[in-house]
Amino acid sequence: MTKSRKRVLFIAQAAIIAALYAAVTLALGATPIHWISYGPVQFRIAEALTMLAALTPAAIPGLTIGTFFANLASPYGWMDWVFGTLASFLAATCSWQLRKIEFKRLPWLSGLPPVLFNALVVPIIIITAAGLEWSIFPLFAAQVALGQFVVVYALGMPLLAALRKTRIFT
Numbered sequence: 001m002t003k004s005r006k007r008v009l010f011i012a013q014a015a016i017i018a019a020l021y022a023a024v025t026l027a028l029g030a031t032p033i034h035w036i037s038y039g040p041v042q043f044r045i046a047e048a049l050t051m052l053a054a055l056t057p058a059a060i061p062g063l064t065i066g067t068f069f070a071n072l073a074s075p076y077g078w079m080d081w082v083f084g085t086l087a088s089f090l091a092a093t094c095s096w097q098l099r100k101i102e103f104k105r106l107p108w109l110s111g112l113p114p115v116l117f118n119a120l121v122v123p124i125i126i127i128t129a130a131g132l133e134w135s136i137f138p139l140f141a142a143q144v145a146l147g148q149f150v151v152v153y154a155l156g157m158p159l160l161a162a163l164r165k166t167r168i169f170t
Contacts, residue, residue, distance in 0.1 A: 013058035021046045021066025040140045043147045051156035053095035054110040055169040064089040076129035087121035111152040119145035
């Protein structure tokens, strides 16, 4: 494959990942259960896509851009646009770095960065933007971590395993 074809493929993969992430988050965020995408008890279904960072480096800009567009609808405003997006970028970068550490042929450690970065950053955003007491930080962090863990490992890991079988990213 030529260098220009590789570049086009990279851009296409990143764009598809960004569009999917934003669309899923925004679709669920516009429902009566909007907290699923934008709350302290969060099960952001699109976070399953964070496991794509174990398949392709295109997931790093894809998830970062997708998060930015999804967070434009966040009730926490600019803080979520900037710091939520930064958390996604850091998580995707770390997930990519951990991709080669596998157990039973799956990169289990690649799922930890999205859980950890979001558990630390999302509560800070919510507490600061909403003017809440810092004493609730541990509770919010635990809630976000639990939601992330469930989505990343219960949805993202099977998605990763299925996509690996298709060899779509090779």
